[in-house]
Amino acid sequence: MNTRFSASIARHLPDLMALRRELHTHPEIAFEEQWTSARLAAFLEASGIAVERGLARGTGLIATIKGRGDRTVALRADIDALPIHEETGLPYASKIPGRMHACGHDGHASILCGVARVLQEHAAELPGTVKLLFQPAEEITSGAPLMIKDGALKDVSAIFGLHGWPELPLGHVGVRNGCLMASTCNFFIEITGRGSHGANPGAGIDPVVVAAHLTTALQAVVSRETNPWEAAVLTVGKIEAGTTTNIIPETARLEGTVRTLSKPLQDRIRAAIVRMAENIAAAFRATAKVRFNEFPCPPLHNDPAMTDLARTAIDETLGREKRIEITHATMGGEDFAYYLEQVPGSFVFLGFHNGTEGSYPLLHNPRFDFNDAAIPSGVAVLAELAIRSLESVAGR
Ligand code: NI
Numbered sequence: 001m002n003t004r005f006s007a008s009i010a011r012h013l014p015d016l017m018a019l020r021r022e023l024h025t026h027p028e029i030a031f032e033e034q035w036t037s038a039r040l041a042a043f044l045e046a047s048g049i050a051v052e053r054g055l056a057r058g059t060g061l062i063a064t065i066k067g068r069g070d071r072t073v074a075l076r077a078d079i080d081a082l083p084i085h086e087e088t089g090l091p092y093a094s095k096i097p098g099r100m101h102a103c104g105h106d107g108h109a110s111i112l113c114g115v116a117r118v119l120q121e122h123a124a125e126l127p128g129t130v131k132l133l134f135q136p137a138e139e140i141t142s143g144a145p146l147m148i149k150d151g152a153l154k155d156v157s158a159i160f161g162l163h164g165w166p167e168l169p170l171g172h173v174g175v176r177n178g179c180l181m182a183s184t185c186n187f188f189i190e191i192t193g194r195g196s197h198g199a200n201p202g203a204g205i206d207p208v209v210v211a212a213h214l215t216t217a218l219q220a221v222v223s224r225e226t227n228p229w230e231a232a233v234l235t236v237g238k239i240e241a242g243t244t245t246n247i248i249p250e251t252a253r254l255e256g257t258v259r260t261l262s263k264p265l266q267d268r269i270r271a272a273i274v275r276m277a278e279n280i281a282a283a284f285r286a287t288a289k290v291r292f293n294e295f296p297c298p299p300l301h302n303d304p305a306m307t308d309l310a311r312t313a314i315d316e317t318l319g320r321e322k323r324i325e326i327t328h329a330t331m332g333g334e335d336f337a338y339y340l341e342q343v344p345g346s347f348v349f350l351g352f353h354n355g356t357e358g359s360y361p362l363l364h365n366p367r368f369d370f371n372d373a374a375i376p377s378g379v380a381v382l383a384e385l386a387i388r389s390l391e392s393v394a395g396r
């Protein structure tokens with residue numbers, strides 16, 4: 001790596017790694033990131049960077065680096081952890097049982113702190129203002145819409161972000177025009193029957209049987225109601241009912257997720273879930289109520305011109321050979337998609353593995369740990385992208 005930021009990044013790297021491991025030890029899930037938010041704000045303020053606190057229900061932050069000119073671009077990192085019990089055995093493993101930074105958001109937040117420090121040092125070269133968004137609650141795809149509601153995109157002309165990616169090689173960055181990640185929508189179905197003795201089913205209405213039929217029927221939504229060239233996933237991830245062998249319970253609950261690469265298809269599948277739940281329940285004399293999560297996430301669409309800027313930033317900082325063109329979208333979701341609905345921008349994947357594909361623990365795995373060796377590439381690409389995008393929007 002040979003960039004205008006190399007010396008600066010090398011100087012800050014020990015602090016960024018220490019911060020990353022400190023964050024890793026203190027994972028906090030969606031909207032509970034009080035310690036994380038305070039720690040990040042303290043790190044930034046100690047570097048002389050202005051921070052606005054209390055966004056997105058309390059734990060979101062915006063740091064601002066002001067250069068010359070009135071254009072503004074934004075960079076974003078997510079800061080929340082997952083409800084997973086860590087099994088890495090690392091000296092800096094989670095100290096909170098059942099909580100873990102298993103998606104690398106500790107690394108994303110540390111990288112953005114590094115970008116803040118580097119850009120602060122290069123403020124004289126900045127042809128505008130860079131807003132750094134530290135966003136809570138990405139894992140439940142709720143933080144981004146709330147940051148937007150609280151004005152995070154005010155005056156912003158373009159936005160960029162990254163995610164650590166175990167399937168890509170270390171030191172490489174993956175880009176893609178158009179759809180990079182799927183829409184996500186979670187569904188919650190409550191089936192109500194009539195409880196009775198297990199020996200006397202005729203006196204009751206069995207919601208367990210309805211749940212079983214409905215689970216099977218839902219498998220036909222993707223296979224029979226969507227076109228084969230439209231990617232879609234419908235997974236029932238949780239079924240809950242009953243207490244013991246000889247009781248027919250009153251209720252049963254199904255929960256699951258829908259992934260598509262287009263919003264209209266998501267809408268069609270949502271309608272199909274409601275139709276099947278209500279009608280299958282009715283066929284068995286039960287009732288079903290379907291609820292979806294508050295913020296179903298749209299598909300993530302990268303703007304081609306902004307993605308070209310990302311390509312230039314990668315080629316200039318890491319070298320053309322380190323840029324990977326991603327060939328198809330992943331069915332994973334990312335609430336960065338909300339920002340991209342409002343302003344053009346691009347989201348990129350930061351490579352992790354140092355051997356063959358599959359050699360690095362995958363995201364959301366209890367043995368996953370963010371690869372600190374990827375921090376310098378992440379900082380360099382985002383800092384370069386901030387400056388280049390400001391130059392680009394300033395030149396329009
Ligand atoms: Ni993530």
